[in-house]
Each structure stands twice: as C-alpha cells, then as structure tokens.
Amino acid sequence: MKLSRHAVVAVVVLAIVAMVLPLSAFARTKIEYFFPTMVEGPLAREMTKIVNEYNKMQDQVKVIAAYTGTYDETKIKAQAAFEAGKPPAVVLMSPFSIFDFVLSDYLEPLNPMIKADGMDPEEFFADFWEAAHPNAIFDGTIVAVPFQMSTPLLYVNCEHLAEVGLSCEKPPATWKELVAAAKKLTKKQGNKVIRWGIMMPSNYDYLGWLLEALTLTNGGRFFNTDYRGEVYYDTPTTKGALQLWYDFVYKHGVMPAGVTEGREVGAAFFAGKASMVMLSTGSLTAVRKNAKFKYNVAFIPRNVRHKAPLGGAFMVIMKGLSPEKKKAAWDFLKWLTNAENLARWSRFTGYFAPRKSSYDLPVMKEFTAAHPDAVVGLDQLRLYGYPILQVYNSIAVRKALEDEMHALLNNKTTVEKAAAEAQKKANQIMAPYNKDHASAP
Amino acid sequence: MNVADRSLRRLTEWRSAKGFRVRTQLKPYLLLLPAFFFLTMFTYYPMVKVLRQSMFTKPHGERAEIFVGAGNYARMFRDMAFQKAMKNNGLYALGTVVPSIVLALALALLLNRSNRFNNFIRSLFFFPTLIPLVAAAGLWWFFFFPGYGLLDYYLAKLGFSETHWLGDSDIALYSLMLLTVWKNAGYYMVFFLAGLQGIPQDVTEAAVIEGANWWQQLRYVTLPLLRPTTAFVLVIAFMQMLSNVDHVIVMTKGGPQNSTNLLLFYIYQNLNEFYDVGKASAATVLNVVILLAVSIVGLRVLERGIHYEI
Numbered sequence: 001m002k003l004s005r006h007a008v009v010a011v012v013v014l015a016i017v018a019m020v021l022p023l024s025a026f027a028r029t030k031i032e033y034f035f036p037t038m039v040e041g042p043l044a045r046e047m048t049k050i051v052n053e054y055n056k057m058q059d060q061v062k063v064i065a066a067y068t069g070t071y072d073e074t075k076i077k078a079q080a081a082f083e084a085g086k087p088p089a090v091v092l093m094s095p096f097s098i099f100d101f102v103l104s105d106y107l108e109p110l111n112p113m114i115k116a117d118g119m120d121p122e123e124f125f126a127d128f129w130e131a132a133h134p135n136a137i138f139d140g141t142i143v144a145v146p147f148q149m150s151t152p153l154l155y156v157n158c159e160h161l162a163e164v165g166l167s168c169e170k171p172p173a174t175w176k177e178l179v180a181a182a183k184k185l186t187k188k189q190g191n192k193v194i195r196w197g198i199m200m201p202s203n204y205d206y207l208g209w210l211l212e213a214l215t216l217t218n219g220g221r222f223f224n225t226d227y228r229g230e231v232y233y234d235t236p237t238t239k240g241a242l243q244l245w246y247d248f249v250y251k252h253g254v255m256p257a258g259v260t261e262g263r264e265v266g267a268a269f270f271a272g273k274a275s276m277v278m279l280s281t282g283s284l285t286a287v288r289k290n291a292k293f294k295y296n297v298a299f300i301p302r303n304v305r306h307k308a309p310l311g312g313a314f315m316v317i318m319k320g321l322s323p324e325k326k327k328a329a330w331d332f333l334k335w336l337t338n339a340e341n342l343a344r345w346s347r348f349t350g351y352f353a354p355r356k357s358s359y360d361l362p363v364m365k366e367f368t369a370a371h372p373d374a375v376v377g378l379d380q381l382r383l384y385g386y387p388i389l390q391v392y393n394s395i396a397v398r399k400a401l402e403d404e405m406h407a408l409l410n411n412k413t414t415v416e417k418a419a420a421e422a423q424k425k426a427n428q429i430m431a432p433y434n435k436d437h438a439s440a441p
Numbered sequence: 442m443n444v445a446d447r448s449l450r451r452l453t454e455w456r457s458a459k460g461f462r463v464r465t466q467l468k469p470y471l472l473l474l475p476a477f478f479f480l481t482m483f484t485y486y487p488m489v490k491v492l493r494q495s496m497f498t499k500p501h502g503e504r505a506e507i508f509v510g511a512g513n514y515a516r517m518f519r520d521m522a523f524q525k526a527m528k529n530n531g532l533y534a535l536g537t538v539v540p541s542i543v544l545a546l547a548l549a550l551l552l553n554r555s556n557r558f559n560n561f562i563r564s565l566f567f568f569p570t571l572i573p574l575v576a577a578a579g580l581w582w583f584f585f586f587p588g589y590g591l592l593d594y595y596l597a598k599l600g601f602s603e604t605h606w607l608g609d610s611d612i613a614l615y616s617l618m619l620l621t622v623w624k625n626a627g628y629y630m631v632f633f634l635a636g637l638q639g640i641p642q643d644v645t646e647a648a649v650i651e652g653a654n655w656w657q658q659l660r661y662v663t664l665p666l667l668r669p670t671t672a673f674v675l676v677i678a679f680m681q682m683l684s685n686v687d688h689v690i691v692m693t694k695g696g697p698q699n700s701t702n703l704l705l706f707y708i709y710q711n712l713n714e715f716y717d718v719g720k721a722s723a724a725t726v727l728n729v730v731i732l733l734a735v736s737i738v739g740l741r742v743l744e745r746g747i748h749y750e751i
Contacts, residue, residue, distance in 0.1 A: 076713050100716060192602055202608075204694050256587065258608030259697040264586065273588060396715040406697035410610045429715075432500050 028062040029328040031089035036074035061328040087318035089329035095135040096394040108317040110142040131385030134225040144314035146354030151308040158294035160275040171298040182254040185275035197254035199274040201262035208398040212309040214241035219304030229433040234423035281377035285350035392433035400425035495722035513719035525699040526707040534682035537621040544626040549633030566627040578691035610700040636670030676739030
C-alpha cells in the first residue's frame with residue numbers, strides 16, 4: 001500500500017510540531033542577577049537556595065545568580081556590564097550608588113511595570129517602611145525596592161554596667177547619660193586604659209553612618225531629601241556630633257584615639273575591652289553568638305530626639321534589557337521582595353525585613369518573641385527611621401566629612417575647622433549638580 | 442625543509458624586475474603577529490584609549506563627552522588628595538625599596554653558602570613571596586590589631602602601650618611599609634643569591650691573597666660585581682611600588698585622611714567612587730609615564746652595569 005502524499009505531509013508536519021512544541025515550552029527567558037557577597041559563604045548558599053526555588057517554581061524565567069563581591073565591586077561590575085551592552089537584569093545595590101545610577105540613567109523606572117500589574121505605585125510602596133522611601137523614589141518614580149534594612153544600635157555589657165552601679169534594663173538614653181556612663185565604665189591601670197567606656201567604628205562608610213545618626217539625634221539632618229545637591233556639615237547639629245565624638249577621645253579619655261574599624265569594635269566588645277559600642281543591627285547575630293556575657297541593646301542615645309538612619313540594600317532593574325527580560329526581571333524582583341521571602345531573609349541574616357506585612361507572618365511573630373533585642377532595633381526603625389545620606393556622588397560627599405573626622409580623631413584639626421573644610425569639599429564635589437539645577441525652583 | 446616552510450618561502454620570495462631573487466623578512470613578523478595582536482588588544486589600545494579619555498570629561502549624569510584638553514590634569518594637580526598620594530607614593534617607594542634591598546642583600550650574604558640549614562632559612566625568608574598580597578594584607582591586619590594583635594601583644598610585654606597601627610594617620614603608611622618589606626625582601630634575596638653565585642671564585646680568592654679583610658672584599662669585590670643584579674632588583678622594586686595596591690584596599694582604603702593613599706589607589710577611588718573618569722584617566726597616564734620612565738632609566742643603568750670593568 002502506498003501512502004498518499006497528504007498523509008506523508010501530515011506525518012512530517014506532526015513530527016516537526018511534536019519536536020518543536022516541548023522545545024518552545026522550555027525556551028525560558030534567562031536573566032542575570034548580581035548579588036553582592038563572596039562566592040562561598042552562608043549568604044551565597046542561602047541565596048542560591050532561594051533562586052533555585054524560584055527557578056523550579058515556574059518555567060518561564062531562569063535566573064542565573066552571580067555572586068559579585070562587595071557592594072562596591074558589584075556596582076563596578078554592573079556599570080561595566082551596562083557600558084558593554086549586557087546589563088544584568090536585577091542587582092542588589094547600596095543606597096549610596098542608587099542615586100548615582102539614576103543620574104547615569106542606568107535604572108529602569110518601576111512605575112510603568114507596577115501599573116501594568118494593575119497596582120498603584122504608591123499603594124505598592126505603602127507596605128515598605130516610610131523611612132526607606134526617599135532612598136528609592138526620585139521625583140515620584142520608584143527605581144528600587146528595599147531588600148534588607150538595618151539601623152545603628154547601642155550595645156552594652158550588662159556585667160560592666162552592674163559593676164559600676166548602672167542598670168542594664170535602662171541603658172544610657174541621652175548623650176549626657178552616655179558620657180557619664182562611659183566615664184564610669186572606663187578602667188585604668190596606672191596610665192594604661194584596660195577597658196574603654198565606649199567604642200564606635202570610624203572606618204569609611206561606618207563613620208559617615210554613625211555621624212549621621214548622631215547628627216539626627218542632635219536635632220539636625222545630614223542632607224536635603226528633596227534636593228540632592230545639599231548637605232549640612234557646617235551646622236551646629238553636625239558640629240555637635242563631631243564634638244561629642246572628639247570629646248570621647250580627647251576630653252573624657254573614654255575611647256581610643258585614631259581610626260577604629262568595625263571588626264575591631266566588635267572584637268573589643270566580645271573580649272570585654274569595651275563596655276559600650278555602637279554597631280549595626282546587622283551585628284546582632286554575631287553578638288548573640290559571641291558575647292559570653294549578658295548584653296542589652298538600646299536606641300542611639302539622643303541629645304534632642306531619637307532618630308536613626310537606615311542602612312541596607314535595595315533591588316534594582318537595569319535599563320537596556322529586552323522586553324522579555326525586563327518582564328522576567330520584574331517578575332523575579334516581585335517574588336523576591338514579597339513578604340514571605342523578605343521575612344525569610346531577615347530571619348536568616350539578622351537584617352530587618354523592609355515590608356511591614358512581613359512582621360504579621362506567624363514565623364516572624366515567633367522570631368521577634370524569641371529575640372526581644374531584635375525588637376528594639378525594629379522599634380527604632382519603625383518610630384525613628386530616617387533615610388541614609390544620598391546625594392549627588394554620595395560616597396565622595398560622605399568621605400569629605402569622614403576624612404575630616406579622621407583628622408579630628410588623630411587630633412590634627414578642630415571641630416570648627418573640620419566642619420568648615422568638609423562643607424567646602426562637599427560643595428565642590430556637588431558643584432556640577434548644583435550648576436545644572438541652578439535654574440530649578 | 443618542510444611543507445610549511447616551503448609555502449612560506451613561496452609567499453615571501455619573488456623575482457624583481459631585473460630577475461634578482463628578492464627575499465623579505467616576513468617570517469619573523471608572522472611569528473610575532475600573535476603576540477603583537479594581544480599586546481595591541483590589551484596594552485596599546487587601552488593606553489591610547491586612556492590617553493584620549495584623559496582629555497575628555499563626562500559630567501556625572503550626562504552621556505555626552507566634552508573635550509577639556511589638559512583640564513583634567515590641571516584639576517588633578519590641584520587636588521589635595523593627589524598631592525598627598527604622590528608624596529605618600531614617593532615616601533612609600535623610598536621607605537620600602539631601600540630597606541628591603543639592604544635586608545635582601547644582607548640575607549643573601551649570610552645565606553650564600555649552600556647547606557641544609559641555610560637552605561631551610563632561605564625558604565623561610567622566601568615564603569612571604571608565595572603569599573598573594575591580598576592574603577598577606579589580611580594576615581597582617583591581625584598582626585596590626587590594636588591591643589591584642591601579634592605586634593601589640595609582644596610589645597605590651599615589653600611595656601609598650603597600645604598602638605593604632607592602621608588607625609593613626611602618622612603611623613599607618615609606615616605600617617604598610619613594614620608589611621611590604623616583609624613581603625618583598627625574600628624575593629629580592631633570591632636575585633642577590635643568584636648574583637652572588639655568579640661572582641667568579643678567582644676574584645674573591647685573589648682579594649683574600651692580597652690580604653683584603655671582610656669589609657674590603659664586600660666593598661671592592663662583591664658589591665661592584667653585584668651591580669647588575671642590584672640595578673635589576675632596584676627596577677623591579679620601584680615598579681612594584683607603583684603597581685601594588687591590594688593592601689591599601691584591604692587594610693585602610695587610603696585612610697585615615699588620605700595618609701595611605703597611593704597613586705594607584707587614587708585612580709581606583711576616582712574611577713569607582715567619585716565617578717571621575719577624566720581625572721582617573723589623567724592619573725593613569727601619569728602612572729604609565731612614570732612606569733615607563735622607571736623602566737627606561739632602569740634598563741639603561743642595567744646595560745651600563747653589565748659592561749663593568751674591574
């Protein structure tokens with residue numbers, strides 16, 4: 001029997017369709033995701049798990065996670081990839097770089113995608129802590145979604161406090177109490193200090209953050225959230241912050257001179273060589289693990305009011321993606337920043353979840369009940385959170401003040417001169433921005 | 442002659458109008474071509490590009506470049522951080538090259554005779570060379586840890602108080618120098634050892650017979666004959682001082698207050714933190730010029746050093 005020509009054609013067509021159909025079903029959109037951490041390490045492992053989960057959960061998008069080192073390295077890599085025409089789709093980014101990326105026109109505005117989902121952008125963002133908004137929204141355009149949040153905290157060694165007759169239930173809440181406590185807690189052997197009353201990290205980055213915290217609690221603010229070409233360094237409030245820090249070292253002798261790194265401060269606290277320290281809430285997990293004594297945490301003490309700058313990182317989508325990739329990136333970002341995932345990440349890392357609704361989940365309720373120290377930081381964020389310095393060329397502007405503070409910590413300048421010099425340098429750095437916006441109202 | 446050679450010859454040989462056989466020297470160029478290709482791609486092209494970039498500025502937040510000629514250089518020379526970085530780099534180069542070479546020479550003289558004990562000590566001193574600079578910086582970070590770091594721990598036993606090795610703007614650069622000397626002395630020692638082995642025995646013996654004491658031998662025989670080695674080590678040492686930056690990034694980020702800022706870190710900082718491509722490119726051009734100058738001067742000295750006369 002001979003097959004008719006039609007039958008042959010039909011069989012061939014069917015065969016082709018049978019071969020191509022599953023292929024097209026598996027043609028997933030591949031997107032790259034830059035996550036700032038080292039290749040090996042608990043954070044990278046947990047993030048790999050999360051990404052794998054997403055890749056298994058659906059069959060439209062395949063996310064390829066790249067572990068890109070520090071925030072700075074990640075920024076450099078994202079920038080290089082963009083300039084080479086192959087931007088990563090989603091990047092976890094420090095707030096310092098976000099505004100600079102906005103200025104360079106690297107970031108995809110999220111409003112249209114939120115609207116395409118039938119949501120109102122404002123409504124979408126209402127679930128995130130208000131203090132984080134100015135770091136992610138520029139002229140009403142959302143360009144970043146908060147992923148992990150932190151604030152600075154005061155950590156105290158309860159045994160030391162008890163030793164000098166201070167209550168650990170009520171750690172110093174004002175600058176005055178802080179100075180008095182630090183004086184009492186400092187222990188000397190002859191001329192040699194064997195225990196410091198207070199230590200604060202003064203390496204780049206940490207220093208700027210803590211100076212902002214002290215300026216805020218002194219009733220001032222660091223920068224103009226409505227206009228990113230203005231910082232307030234040469235002001236009584238910032239000078240007050242510089243003075244407090246300077247006095248700790250050179251007036252009261254309760255803090256070591258020179259620049260002290262965050263790791264040194266942590267180690268000194270664990271070793272009982274520093275009775276009080278200011279560190280990020282991100283250190284909570286390490287303190288819980290390493291402190292072999294009773295400790296307590298408190299808000300950053302106030303001179304005028306409580307307030308604390310938010311640290312942390314945000315997810316962004318880069319420009320220059322194909323429409324499919326853009327859609328895929330948005331889908332992944334939305335999933336990654338849903339209440340459950342943010343809660344999971346928070347419990348794993350010790351960072352705060354940026355979504356309010358994360359804390360309504362039973363797992364988070366359980367967690368906060370078990371860790372009252374985390375609640376202190378959360379309260380500070382909820383009640384007194386404030387955006388972190390984010391202006392034109394944030395890092396250079398921040399360093400302008402940090403360099404002067406370093407000179408101050410080495411007793412090479414005065415508070416007056418340091419503030420004036422930092423202001424002058426910062427203004428110079430921001431001059432191009434201010435020239436461009438001079439005509440703006 | 443194999444086939445490839447024959448076909449190459451066919452390519453490079455032809456008869457001129459008058460019937461003479463003309464042969465071009467194409468073969469060496471063909472052999473150089475792959476290396477030349479990669480050098481162009483990864484060395485010369487970037488150099489030209491950075492030279493061009495150093496004459497343009499792209500204000501942060503704008504896409505268009507503006508030609509500024511020497512403007513970036515003028516801005517760079519006026520920059521306090523740059524002046525500090527240059528001064529630091531000079532001090533750093535002198536303060537590391539001289540001690541590490543003296544130390545390397547001393548070690549080489551002490552360990553010149555090859556025996557089991559000396560070989561062991563040699564490898565001990567060579568060991569730091571094997572550690573990448575980043576790792577060495579991470580290691581020394583703990584040595585420098587104020588209060589309980591290795592240095593302070595032992596100094597405290599001698600009655601010294603805590604030192605802020607990396608946090609004190611007067612000390613930080615010297616701390617980095619200490620690390621660099623530790624890291625490099627063993628490396629230079631190896632060159633000196635090789636140099637010493639190359640000194641002819643008869644010259645030394647003649648000196649001994651003439652009644653030269655140890656110092657005279659060193660002064661009039663060993664050191665002059667080591668001159669080519671010394672010149673070579675000097676050149677690579679100065680190059681290293683201009684091309685190493687890992688420890689600055691790991692340990693101090695140029696602080697406190699730019700006291701450990703070196704030229705290379707200055708470039709990194711301007712490019713990646715301050716978004717100032719123009720200034721970073723200008724500093725890069727300067728860095729390349731200095732490196733070229735060092736290597737040209739060094740090679741001259743080297744060549745002269747080889748034609749010594751006793």
